[in-house]
Amino acid sequence: MDRRTPLYETEKAMGAKFTSFGGWELPVSYSDILKEHHAVRNTAGLFDVSHMGEIIIEGRDALSFVNRLITNDLSPVPDNRILYSPMCYENGTVADDILIYKFSGTKLLLVVNAGNIEKDEAWIRSHVTGDVTVENISDRIVQLALQGPWAESIIRKILNDENTVLPGFYWFIETRLFGKDGQPPLKVLLSRTGYTGEDGFEIYLDISENGKSDAERLWNGILEAGRDYGILPVGLGARDTLRLEAALPLYGHELSDAITPLEAGLKFFVKLSKEDFIGREALARQSEQGIKRKLYGFEMIDRGIPRNGYEVIMNGSKIGYVTSGGPLPSLGINGGLALLDDTGLSAGDTIGIMIRERVCGARIVPTPFYGKKYKK
Amino acid sequence: METRKGLYYSKDHEWVRVDGDRAYIGITDYAQDSLGSIVYVETPKAGRKISKGQVLGVVESVKAASDIYSPVSGTIIEVNDALTGNPELINESPYENYIAVISLDDPGELSELMNDEQYAEYTKGE
Numbered sequence: 001m002d003r004r005t006p007l008y009e010t011e012k013a014m015g016a017k018f019t020s021f022g023g024w025e026l027p028v029s030y031s032d033i034l035k036e037h038h039a040v041r042n043t044a045g046l047f048d049v050s051h052m053g054e055i056i057i058e059g060r061d062a063l064s065f066v067n068r069l070i071t072n073d074l075s076p077v078p079d080n081r082i083l084y085s086p087m088c089y090e091n092g093t094v095a096d097d098i099l100i101y102k103f104s105g106t107k108l109l110l111v112v113n114a115g116n117i118e119k120d121e122a123w124i125r126s127h128v129t130g131d132v133t134v135e136n137i138s139d140r141i142v143q144l145a146l147q148g149p150w151a152e153s154i155i156r157k158i159l160n161d162e163n164t165v166l167p168g169f170y171w172f173i174e175t176r177l178f179g180k181d182g183q184p185p186l187k188v189l190l191s192r193t194g195y196t197g198e199d200g201f202e203i204y205l206d207i208s209e210n211g212k213s214d215a216e217r218l219w220n221g222i223l224e225a226g227r228d229y230g231i232l233p234v235g236l237g238a239r240d241t242l243r244l245e246a247a248l249p250l251y252g253h254e255l256s257d258a259i260t261p262l263e264a265g266l267k268f269f270v271k272l273s274k275e276d277f278i279g280r281e282a283l284a285r286q287s288e289q290g291i292k293r294k295l296y297g298f299e300m301i302d303r304g305i306p307r308n309g310y311e312v313i314m315n316g317s318k319i320g321y322v323t324s325g326g327p328l329p330s331l332g333i334n335g336g337l338a339l340l341d342d343t344g345l346s347a348g349d350t351i352g353i354m355i356r357e358r359v360c361g362a363r364i365v366p367t368p369f370y371g372k373k374y375k376k
Numbered sequence: 377m378e379t380r381k382g383l384y385y386s387k388d389h390e391w392v393r394v395d396g397d398r399a400y401i402g403i404t405d406y407a408q409d410s411l412g413s414i415v416y417v418e419t420p421k422a423g424r425k426i427s428k429g430q431v432l433g434v435v436e437s438v439k440a441a442s443d444i445y446s447p448v449s450g451t452i453i454e455v456n457d458a459l460t461g462n463p464e465l466i467n468e469s470p471y472e473n474y475i476a477v478i479s480l481d482d483p484g485e486l487s488e489l490m491n492d493e494q495y496a497e498y499t500k501g502e
Contacts, residue, residue, distance in 0.1 A: 017412075028439070032412065033412050033437075033438040034415075237439055303416070304416070305436050307440070307441060326438060327438055334416075356434065
């Protein structure tokens with residue numbers, strides 16, 4: 001049976017519809033996917049993302065150990081900063097894409113994808129060397145994402161100490177929320193991160209002390225604080241359309257154990273010149289020999305909705321497939337991302353998407369589809 | 377979930393409304409609610425023969441594409457073109473917005489479908 005987050009009953013009582021994702025039964029929508037999508041773009045949305053995994057790495061050698069597992073470089077990263085990185089296999093394909101929260105050189109938090117938690121933990125443990133401990137704390141962490149232009153205003157309302165300095169983009173703090181009514185405040189880790197292309201926060205709460213009641217307090221408290229701003233609870237359906245518009249990769253689609261980060265356009269997060277790391281040799285070779293297929297954004301010219309797995313055609317032959325596709329609600333068009341043979345394609349070029357045995361016209365466009373300037 | 381008296385219902389959540397020899401086909405309230413926001417409808421071509429169980433069209437929600445199966449056999453004599461530009465009409469009133477009209481080959485096929493009470497009972501278990 002699929003696993004459920006500590007907020008399952010609360011969400012069910014709110015009328016959420018559930019779906020199976022990465023071994024979890026998660027809310028796909030609370031009201032309407034499109035409404036929830038627009039709430040995140042225009043006001044604010046709250047997601048329960050407790051399915052994400054959290055693994056703590058501690059010890060004298062924690063930093064050099066993690067740096068060997070990932071393609072990006074942790075060594076210049078200051079404390080309280082967050083680093084995004086692929087984590088690769090020896091052959092250069094992606095085991096997972098993760099966030100690394102640096103508390104210090106001897107304590108790091110890895111946030112991993114829900115479907116990869118056990119696999120990642122085993123992979124990490126199998127490479128342990130030196131003074132390092134690995135602890136999977138996923139089961140006791142509730143993670144919420146508050147996203148949208150009003151996210152900062154809503155967080156300010158619920159800070160225990162209103163003089164708290166909020167973190168900038170990809171920074172985090174440990175702080176306390178609520179408690180001005182005399183109840184004990186909730187200790188949380190608060191980071192300025194997200195998966196929507198909007199400003200916002202991710203909030204990590206350890207529920208090992210008070211269990212589900214703390215999770216419910218956090219969830220209900222944020223919805224209450226955001227009510228006047230038009231906040232909506234948002235499910236996985238809109239999470240997917242939002243991240244697709246921002247062209248953020250989803251493991252299992254744009255990244256997988258058959259795709260390298262270079263093919264997925266994540267060259268910036270692969271530091272070939274840093275000290276040795278797993279997959280370096282394969283990635284250096286691919287980089288030298290040329291990357292034969294790449295991820296492209298496209299939008300539909302003809303009617304029809306592109307979906308994951310659909311073939312892409314050019315001049316009568318197959319040049320690749322759609323990794324993610326669907327409606328892009330903020331743009332009012334259909335489009336997606338496709339992994340295509342690199343035949344010198346550029347923005348404006350016409351390709352064909354096979355939709356139910358018919359070739360439908362589409363054009364290559366720059367990504368992200370949706371971009372917004374916000375506080376960094 | 378709303379069901380309507382006088383309509384026939386299939387296990388795949390299509391409804392049939394018979395008017396003389398014309399059978400209007402659509403998807404049920406239960407189906408539209410399960411799918412969520414409908415953003416695309418692919419209607420069939422008028423004039424085509426279709427057998428019961430064949431794909432009559434496709435309804436796409438934000439998340440996925442779902443086939444609509446013809447609950448009866450016959451000739452497609454009309455399609456609802458309004459759905460091309462306004463697929464959300466199915467969410468708004470699923471029983472008013474048919475997908476196609478079929479001229480029935482065998483009205484006897486209707487007896488294999490459910491009535492509103494049977495369908496309401498059927499969707500309870502889903």
